Amino acid sequence: MLAYVIQRVFQSLLVMVVVAFAAFIVFNFVGDPVDNMLGQETSAEEREELRKDLGLDDPFIVQFGRFVTNAVHGEFGISYRLQRPVADLIAERMPATLELVALSAVLALVFGVPLGVFTGINRSSWISQLILIVSLVGVSLPTFVIGILLIYIFAVNMGVLPSFGRGGVVEIGWWSTSFLTVAGWQAIILPAVTLSLFQMTLILRLVRSEMLEVMRTDYIKFARARGLTDRAVNFGHALRNTLVPVITIVGLNIGSLVAFSIITETVFQWPGMGFLFIQAVGFADVPVMAAYLVMIAFVFVMINLIVDLLYFVVDPRLRADKAVAAGN
């Protein structure tokens, strides 16, 4: 198992290097940073001077090495638009995005999994049918439409929840949280629901189809034949067997939550990384874009790594592959 972990960590590092490379190319070849930084009437000598100062005359590989070294230290240069270090900007925006994503993921799991189990077990009840129809809406409506719809209902018509911003935040060190004030909670509900709805319905449908699959297996029939209670059969035996695919999808989806949050953050003017990224795109703010790219890749890679390790916790067959191969 240790070998497997090391192998996966190594693969993750490789992926990060490739992504960093892509980000670096974007950073360097979209335009000449020197042109951006100096005016039209600078002399060629001054340009060379700056080029040298910035290390832009070094060979490509050296520059890339420096970019990676800086990125590892969390330095991504200076934002063109805001003239501040990108690392600071991201650190400011990250709590907002992570809190939004975390709450969405929790909502998606807390509602998605039990509803999936319910509809999987009570296949033909009308409540299941209703849930499935509603979930179809969740899968098919685009996030921004749901967001705007929710704003229209709860912010414009009923006026009970704010339509933009984070409301009240409390600073804990460098982290600013919405979870400690009523206004913060009010502000995060709509974007979190918007962001989670798609994932929730996806998880619901996945858990349901996996449950239907597992309920047909012999070991479930045998568990019933042993007279185990419904609760033990459905949750102890069936649900746990659906977990491997569910963990995979949930893991990938938390990654997409971070990515999808661009749209939700834009709709709700949520001051997170996604919103920062959209603004950066509008301004061709390459350092911010590159940093965002690397950040998202890092989140995906980390989640994948955790997912792979969770398989071991859930499925003993993976743990013992080596023993089986050795004929034990």
Added chain:
Amino acid sequence: MALLEVRNLRVEFPTRRGVLVAVDDISLEISEGEVLGVVGESGAGKSMTGSAIIGLLEPPGRIAGGEIRLEGERIDNLPYEKMRRIRGAKIGAIFQDPLTSLNPLYTIGRQLVETITTHTDLSEADARAHAIDLLSEVGIPAAERRFDSYPHEFSGGMRQRVVIALALCVNPRLIVADEPTTALDVSIQAQIIALLKRLCRDHGTAVMLITHDMGVIAETADRVAVMYAGRIAEVGTVRDVVKHAKHPYTEGLMGSIPLVGHDVERLTQIEGAMPRLTEIPTGCAFNPRCPKAFDRCRTERPDLLQTDGATQAACWLYDRETAYV
């Protein structure tokens, strides 16, 4: 009083093209400690009968008529929760494929303990001790150490031993064993059958042994019911059915078994195939394939009749009023 009594059981499957009758008006009895073999081709309704008895017919299949009594109490119309308490505790079950009967994610020990504590008041520790005893009893070497092993760490034969331990762990009065050896190697089959036979004798457990393997039946069962197209064709003691079969179907079935040491020119073969549930012929379901069929067989359906031998057969040949043929 018989331990298990099945009276006029009828199992139906409503489908879009009408109702299919998988088990058609069968009656059978199993006494305490008795091994009843149920044989027949695939689709003859043997497994359906077994599933109906343990109350686990897969929907939309349902019991459409008749009754099932265990120790005199009707169990075919019990609410789910009451039937659940009987399953595992009074009626155990063993299924065909040991590779898929055990939940791959839990240790065999946990699956045993869970079954025991569901049906008894034993503490976790007592249940564990009992489970380890059972594992040794079914022939798992180093049971104490293997207790925490996962199913995939056992071979097929060992897993079927675990399945047997699971079926027996609360000492049920009856075990419905549905093709318990079909998925196993021939060399393992004999061991498992011998084990099942020994355990059930030791525990005084009756067995309903469902199989299509006459060899297994001949070796294990006390009595045999031969099923054909959802009905019982012939029933009697193993000896009588194997040696002196009376129903033309059973005769054909016995003639088709190769025996080592018997110098038979050709094995007999029953022409044709068992009808599908959608097109069961009127009269006796076997009449299109029966070499001895006569007019009455094509119009009227025979019930079990006492034959001139020791068995009962559903065949007009043995109706005294038509004995002129």
